Amino acid sequence: xDGAVHGGDDPASAGSSELPEDRPERGNDQxxxxxxxxxxxxxxxxxxxxxxxxxxxxxxxxRVLRSPDHAxxxxxxxxxxxxxxxxxxxxxxxxxxAWITTMAHRRAVDRVRSVTSETARDVKYAEHTVEVAHxxxxxxxxxxxxVERVREGMAQLTxxxxxxxxxxxxxxxxxSQVAEHLGVPLGTVKTRIRDGLSGLRSVLGVNA
Amino acid sequence: xxxxxxxxxxELSGSYAVHAxxxxxLSEFEAHLHDCAQCREEVRSFxxxxxxxDGVIEVAPPPAVRSNVLAAIAGTAQLPPIEAAxxxxxxxxxxxxxxxxxxxQPDSRQSGEPDSRTASASEDGVRGTVAERSGGxxxxxxxxxxxxxxxxxxxxxxxxxxxxxAVIAVGAGGWAVNLNRQLEQQQQAQxxxxxxxxxxxxxxxxxxxxxxxxxxNDGTPVSYVxxxxxxxxxxxxxDVRSPGADRVWQLWTVPGSGxxxxxxxxxxxxxxxxxxxxxxxxxGALAITVERAGSTPTAPTMTPFAVVKL
Numbered sequence: 001x002d003g004a005v006h007g008g009d010d011p012a013s014a015g016s017s018e019l020p021e022d023r024p025e026r027g028n029d030q031x032x033x034x035x036x037x038x039x040x041x042x043x044x045x046x047x048x049x050x051x052x053x054x055x056x057x058x059x060x061x062x063r064v065l066r067s068p069d070h071a072x073x074x075x076x077x078x079x080x081x082x083x084x085x086x087x088x089x090x091x092x093x094x095x096x097x098a099w100i101t102t103m104a105h106r107r108a109v110d111r112v113r114s115v116t117s118e119t120a121r122d123v124k125y126a127e128h129t130v131e132v133a134h135x136x137x138x139x140x141x142x143x144x145x146x147v148e149r150v151r152e153g154m155a156q157l158t159x160x161x162x163x164x165x166x167x168x169x170x171x172x173x174x175x176s177q178v179a180e181h182l183g184v185p186l187g188t189v190k191t192r193i194r195d196g197l198s199g200l201r202s203v204l205g206v207n208a
Numbered sequence: 209x210x211x212x213x214x215x216x217x218x219e220l221s222g223s224y225a226v227h228a229x230x231x232x233x234l235s236e237f238e239a240h241l242h243d244c245a246q247c248r249e250e251v252r253s254f255x256x257x258x259x260x261x262d263g264v265i266e267v268a269p270p271p272a273v274r275s276n277v278l279a280a281i282a283g284t285a286q287l288p289p290i291e292a293a294x295x296x297x298x299x300x301x302x303x304x305x306x307x308x309x310x311x312x313q314p315d316s317r318q319s320g321e322p323d324s325r326t327a328s329a330s331e332d333g334v335r336g337t338v339a340e341r342s343g344g345x346x347x348x349x350x351x352x353x354x355x356x357x358x359x360x361x362x363x364x365x366x367x368x369x370x371x372x373x374a375v376i377a378v379g380a381g382g383w384a385v386n387l388n389r390q391l392e393q394q395q396q397a398q399x400x401x402x403x404x405x406x407x408x409x410x411x412x413x414x415x416x417x418x419x420x421x422x423x424x425n426d427g428t429p430v431s432y433v434x435x436x437x438x439x440x441x442x443x444x445x446x447d448v449r450s451p452g453a454d455r456v457w458q459l460w461t462v463p464g465s466g467x468x469x470x471x472x473x474x475x476x477x478x479x480x481x482x483x484x485x486x487x488x489x490x491x492g493a494l495a496i497t498v499e500r501a502g503s504t505p506t507a508p509t510m511t512p513f514a515v516v517k518l
Contacts, residue, residue: 014509016217019324021315031518036302039286039289040221043278043281043282045277046281047278050274052280054268054269054273054274055266055267055269056259056262056266057269058266058267058268058269059262059266060262060265062265062267063265068270068358071269072269072270072272074408075269075273075277076273076276076277076280078278079281080280080281080284083280083281083284083286084284084285084286084287084288085286086286086287087286087287087288087289087290088287088290089472090288093252094252094256095256095259096232097259098255098259099255101258101259102255102258102259103257105226105227106227109227111230133433136265137261137264137265138267141263141264157491165226166225168223168227168228168260169226169227169228169258173228174228174229174230175229176230177224177227178228187219190221190222190223191219193222193226193228194219194221194222194223196222197222197225197226197257198222199252199260200257200258200261201253201254201256201257203263204257204260206252206253206256206257206260207256207348
């Protein structure tokens with residue numbers, strides 16, 4: 001059984017920590033096989049799953065929490081949860097990576113809300129979040145896509161949608177807090193976030 | 209005019225996907241997800257998009273995180289797969305499941321999983337499919353059958369993979385002090401402070417009395433106090449939650465060379481001390497499952513947990 005979870009002899013996949021972007025389904029198959037093995041107690045398979053996904057988990061935690069110590073702790077907690085709940089993943093819920101990063105984001109947001117006081121997360125903090133995300137996140141999205149898709153896609157994600165999405169997703173603000181910060185009605189925030197995600201979905205070519 | 213409730217709930221799918229929903233809106237939307245496949249699908253696609261976005265900000269964690277994680281999981285029990293006790297399996301899958309689980313209370317024990325009682329029809333199917341796709345993980349039908357048997361408790365393999373239970377021998381005399389300290393460590397402090405009746409005292413006073421610490425499948429710490437000499441065992445727990453509507457916690461004894469034998473049941477409650485009714489002196493292991501209330505299963509209908517080898 002040892003060799004099977006690694007999906008064969010493809011050198012591109014053996015020991016690689018990056019998913020082959022041109023074949024996302026194959027990457028997910030491999031992660032799912034590792035997770036299934038981990039669900040039966042296979043610690044080695046779990047270690048490989050960790051190696052393939054920890055950078056993404058940690059990156060999310062770091063972006064939301066900004067503190068390397070908190071980010072490291074949350075990353076640890078997430079993977080212990082992944083181990084404990086490995087049997088509860090099923091393909092109908094989406095990709096393995098989405099399952100794991102969702103858990104990571106949830107934990108990171110819960111922690112940032114509990115450890116950071118309201119005053120510490122004031123207007124300047126929020127604006128900084130948006131600025132930095134613009135430079136370091138959205139620009140990165142641009143670079144990953146070819147020009148044609150970008151032109152098409154980015155039109156579907158306006159700057160105010162990106163702003164609301166950034167505050168909620170990377171800032172960990174509740175929708176009410178986003179509304180308050182932006183000085184717009186709650187309903188407007190809900191729509192911007194939802195439309196922004198629809199746009200993001202198109203930009204990144206995710207099946208709707 | 210206010211829009212129908214259903215319509216305004218759909219609007220929350222984006223906020224939900226980015227964890228920006230809180231309070232009553234969060235619980236209302238989670239309840240809504242149960243019934244709305246469209247929203248589940250939308251949330252799922254939003255999360256895939258966000259995961260893609262996260263690909264842009266990957267940062268490898270320090271090596272210490274890896275070693276800490278691997279050390280932690282070596283001592284961490286895994287939740288058993290979801291198995292319905294009987295009746296039709298539900299195909300509905302709650303997309304919000306990862307959020308509904310205890311990652312929202314990181315420092316506390318595993319909270320109840322109210323939705324996990326809804327068995328997923330695709331759970332086993334997915335595992336089979338994955339095995340096929342990974343190119344021959346299931347080497348032969350025998351291995352597959354063993355896996356199925358393991359999951360339904362009919363096979364014996366689950367005893368071998370029992371989570372390591374902390375075993376603490378309780379010596380004669382001074383048991384009260386030792387037990388108190390040990391049970392406190394197992395977060396059973398409330399129980400340790402309670403009055404014990406004669407039967408309980410006798411068990412705890414037995415020269416071979418041994419305390420095994422383990423957990424239920426929802427993370428609740430429980431302990432067995434066992435004396436083979438007295439042919440007695442009791443389950444001790446500070447705070448047990450309900451295993452679900454119409455369900456009970458079912459204890460089992462496992463004779464050295466046979467199939468699990470149904471023992472007594474227990475339900476939610478604090479300061480529990482539940483005496484088992486079966487033969488302990490010949491038992492090779494003790495275990496617990498969740499069963500339908502009022503049923504009399506002749507065998508576990510799910511993979512047992514809280515398994516301790518005696």
